[in-house]
Amino acid sequence: MEFIGQLPPLFLRTIGQTHLAEIHGRRPRRPYLNICPVLKPQDTMVKWTAEERAAIEAVFASLDYESVGRESLTRLLVVYPWTRRYFGGFGNLFNTEAIMANPKVAAHGTVVLQGLEMALEDMDNIKKTYASLSELHSEKLQVDPGNFQLLGDCLTVVIATRMRTEFTPVIQAAWQKFLCVVVAALRRQYN
Amino acid sequence: MLSNTEKELIVQIWDKMLPVAEDIGSEALLRMFTTFPKTKTYFSHLDISPRSEHLCCHGKKIVQALAEGARNISTLTTTLAPLSRFHAYQLRIHPTNFKIFNHCILVTLACHMGENFTPVAHAAIDKFLSAFSAVLAEKFR
Numbered sequence: 107m108e109f110i111g112q113l114p115p116l117f118l119r120t121i122g123q124t125h126l127a128e129i130h131g132r133r134p135r136r137p138y139l140n141i142c143p144v145l146k147p148q149d150t151m152v153k154w155t156a157e158e159r160a161a162i163e164a165v166f167a168s169l170d171y172e173s174v175g176r177e178s179l180t181r182l183l184v185v186y187p188w189t190r191r192y193f194g195g196f197g198n199l200f201n202t203e204a205i206m207a208n209p210k211v212a213a214h215g216t217v218v219l220q221g222l223e224m225a226l227e228d229m230d231n232i233k234k235t236y237a238s239l240s241e242l243h244s245e246k247l248q249v250d251p252g253n254f255q256l257l258g259d260c261l262t263v264v265i266a267t268r269m270r271t272e273f274t275p276v277i278q279a280a281w282q283k284f285l286c287v288v289v290a291a292l293r294r295q296y297n
Numbered sequence: 298m299l300s301n302t303e304k305e306l307i308v309q310i311w312d313k314m315l316p317v318a319e320d321i322g323s324e325a326l327l328r329m330f331t332t333f334p335k336t337k338t339y340f341s342h343l344d345i346s347p348r349s350e351h352l353c354c355h356g357k358k359i360v361q362a363l364a365e366g367a368r369n370i371s372t373l374t375t376t377l378a379p380l381s382r383f384h385a386y387q388l389r390i391h392p393t394n395f396k397i398f399n400h401c402i403l404v405t406l407a408c409h410m411g412e413n414f415t416p417v418a419h420a421a422i423d424k425f426l427s428a429f430s431a432v433l434a435e436k437f438r
Contacts, residue, residue, distance in 0.1 A: 177416070185420040202417055259400055260419075266407035267414050275324075275331035278404060282332045 152287050154229055161280035165265060166226060168272075174264050175215030180205050181260040182253075189253050218257070225288055233291045240295035251293045258285040299428075303421035304370050310406070310418060311364040318364075321405055322356020323348070328401040336394055363402075366429050377432045385436035392437065395430035402426060 182189050183205045190199045196211060198204040205211055221239065225232050243249045262281065266273045273281075299307070314321050327347055330337050343351040362380060369376040384390060403423060407414045 181416045181419055184416045185423050202420075206416065259403075262400075263403050263407045263414070263419060266404045267411050270408050270411055273404070273408055275328045278328055279332040 151230060152232070152283075157276075158280040158283065159229060161277045162229075162284045163226065165269070165273075165277065165281050166223060168269060169219065169265070171219040171223075172212070172216050174261070174268065175217070175219040176212040177215070177264045178257065178261040179211050179215040179218060181264065182257050183211065185260065186253070186256050189256065192247065192249055192253075222261075222288065225284070225291075232287050233294060236288065236291040237295065240292045243292060244296040251289075251296055254289045254292050258282075258289060261285070299370060299421065299424055303417075303424065306418055306421045307367045307370065307425045310410075310422060311360075311367040314360055314406070314409075315364050317409075318357045318360035319353040320356075321409065322358070322360040323352045324356070324408075325359070325398070325402045325405040326352055326356050328404055329398050332401070333397050336397060339388070339390060339394075363426075363429065367425065370425070370428075373428060373432050374435075377429070381433050381436050384433045389437075392434050395434060399423070399426040399430060 183193070183199055184202050193199060193211075193214075196208060196214075198208060199211075224235050228235060243251075243254075262278070262285070265281070266278075269277075326345070330340075330345055337345065343349075343355065345352050362377075366373055366376060374381075403419065403426070406422065407419075410418075
C-alpha cells in the first residue's frame with residue numbers, strides 16, 4: 107500500500123479515471139498515448155444521415171417563409187417578452203395585437219428564415235456558413251445566445267401547427283438536430 | 298404571472314385534451330424520446346416503443362395530472378404536493394429535462410390544434426407548464 111503513495115499524481119489520476127470509466131461503461135482513455143490528440147476535421151463534423159437531410163429539406167419545402175417567419179418572430183416576442191429588448195427600432199411591441207400587426211416584425215421574420223435556408227447550401231459546413239452572422243449577433247447586436255434556442259423552439263411550434271401529423275417525431279428529431287447545429291454555429295464567435 | 302383570461306384558456310385547452318389524453322400524452326413522450334434520446338434513461342423499466350401499453354398509460358397519467366393542475370392553478374403547490382415529493386425523492390430527474398418535455402408537449406398541442414394553437418394560447422400554456430415544472434422540482438434541494 108505504501109507503494110501507491112509513491113506513484114506520481116498523474117498516474118494515480120489515470121488509475122482512478124480508468125476505474126470510474128469502467129463503472130460508467132466507457133472505454134478508459136490512456137492519456138500518456140494521447141496527450142495532445144490531433145482531431146481530423148471529419149472527427150468533429152456533424153454527420154447527417156440521408157433520412158435526416160431529406161427530412162430537413164422536406165420541412166423547408168413546406169414552409170411559406172413570409173407567413174412562418176412572421177409568426178415565429180411574433181411568438182418569440184409574445185411568449186418570451188424579454189426578447190423585445192433587441193427590437194427597439196421596430197415601433198409598437200407593447201402588446202400581442204401590436205406585435206401581430208407590426209410590419210417590421212413580419213419583414214424580419216422572413217429575413218430569419220432566409221438566413222436559416224443558407225445552411226442548406228452546405229450542411230457539412232454550417233459553422234463556416236454562420237461565422238459572419240455569429241460575429242454580427244455577438245459584437246454588434248449583442249444578443250444573449252440563450253435566445254437563439256427560444257426562437258428555434260417558436261419556429262418548431264409554428265411548423266408543427268402547419269404540418270400537423272406530417273411533423274412526425276422522426277422528422278421533429280432531424281429538424282431539432284439541424285436547429286441545434288445552427289444555434290451552436292451562431293454561438294461560436296461569442297467570447 | 299397568469300391573467301384570468303390565460304387561466305380560462307388553459308382550462309379550456311386541457312379539458313379538450315382530456316378525452317384524448319392517451320394520444321396526447323404518449324405522443325409528447327414519444328417526441329421527447331425520439332428527439333432527446335438521453336431522456337430514455339429514466340424509463341428503462343417500461344416498454345416505451347410507439348403505441349405500447351406502458352407509453353399510452355403513462356402518457357394518460359401525465360395529461361390527467363396537467364388537467365388537474367389547470368383546474369387548480371391557484372393552489373398548484375398543494376394540488377401537486379404528492380407528485381412533487383415523488384419527483385424529488387424517488388424519480389430524481391435532472392431539472393433540465395422538464396424544459397425538454399414541456400417543449401414536446403407544446404409541439405404535440407401545436408400538431409393537434411393547428412392554427413387554434415394561437416400565440417396567446419402558446420404563451421399561456423408555456424407559462425403554465427413552467428409553473429407546473431417549478432412546483433414538481435421545488436423539493437429537489
